[in-house]
Amino acid sequence: QGIGDEIMFAQLISEIAAQAKKCIVACDPRLVPLFTRSFPNTIFIAGYTQEKLTHIVTQEKIDYTSPIGELAQFLRPNTSSFPKKPSYLKASPKDISKWKERYQSLGDGLKIGISWKGGNQALTTLPRSTNIEQWLELLNQPNCHFINLQYGDQSQTLTFLQEKHGIVIHHWEDSLPLENMDDFAAQTAALDLVISIDNSTVHLAGAVGTPTWLLTPFA
Numbered sequence: 001q002g003i004g005d006e007i008m009f010a011q012l013i014s015e016i017a018a019q020a021k022k023c024i025v026a027c028d029p030r031l032v033p034l035f036t037r038s039f040p041n042t043i044f045i046a047g048y049t050q051e052k053l054t055h056i057v058t059q060e061k062i063d064y065t066s067p068i069g070e071l072a073q074f075l076r077p078n079t080s081s082f083p084k085k086p087s088y089l090k091a092s093p094k095d096i097s098k099w100k101e102r103y104q105s106l107g108d109g110l111k112i113g114i115s116w117k118g119g120n121q122a123l124t125t126l127p128r129s130t131n132i133e134q135w136l137e138l139l140n141q142p143n144c145h146f147i148n149l150q151y152g153d154q155s156q157t158l159t160f161l162q163e164k165h166g167i168v169i170h171h172w173e174d175s176l177p178l179e180n181m182d183d184f185a186a187q188t189a190a191l192d193l194v195i196s197i198d199n200s201t202v203h204l205a206g207a208v209g210t211p212t213w214l215l216t217p218f219a
Contacts, residue, residue: 004200009068033182038090087209095186109143118199127217151177
C-alpha cells in the first residue's frame with residue numbers, strides 16, 4: 001500500500017477504535033502527527049516491519065490484527081455505509097492559518113491546488129498522469145490562482161509554463177508534499193478547491209474536507 005492508500009483507509013480508524021478497548025495502528029512515519037491529532041483515542045506506531053509488528057502484538061497482547069484495507073469489507077459493504085461527514089483528518093489550525101495568509105497575499109479569486117502526475121511504476125504512472133499543457137484551458141480561467149501540489153522538483157515545468165504561456169503556478173520552497181505530510185495537509189485544507197489525478201494528494205484533499213475534483217482513467 002502507498003501513502004495514499006493509508007490516508008484513504010484511515011476513515012475506518014475511528015469506527016474500529018470505538019469498538020475496541022485499545023486500538024493500535026502501524027502507519028507510515030510521515031502520517032503519525034496528522035493521524036494522532038485526528039484520532040486521539042488511537043495509538044499510532046511509526047513503521048510496520050514484520051519484527052516491529054510481531055513485537056507489538058506480543059507486548060500489547062493483541063486479540064485481533066488486520067491489514068487496514070481489509071476492514072472495508074465489514075465497514076463499507078456499500079455506498080450507503082460511508083458516513084455523511086465532510087472530513088476525517090484534522091490539519092494543524094496554526095499551519096492552516098499560515099497557508100491562508102500566503103494565499104490571501106495572491107489577491108482576490110479562487111485558490112486552486114493542482115497535481116497532474118503520479119505513481120512510481122511505469123504501468124500505473126502513464127495511464128493516470130497528464131501533460132501540464134493539457135491543462136491550459138483551465139489554467140487560463142479568470143479570477144483563479146493555481147497552486148502547485150505536485151510532489152517532486154517541478155521547477156522546469158513551472159518555468160516552462162510561465163515563459164511559453166505566461167501562466168504562473170504558485171509554489172513555495174518549504175512545501176514538501178512527500179516529506180512533511182502534516183504541513184501538506186494544512187496547505188491542502190486552506191485551499192478552495194483541489195483538482196488532481198489519482199495520487200496521494202487527492203486522497204489527502206478529500207480527507208481534510210477540501211472540495212476535490214478527481215481526474216481518473218477509465219476503470
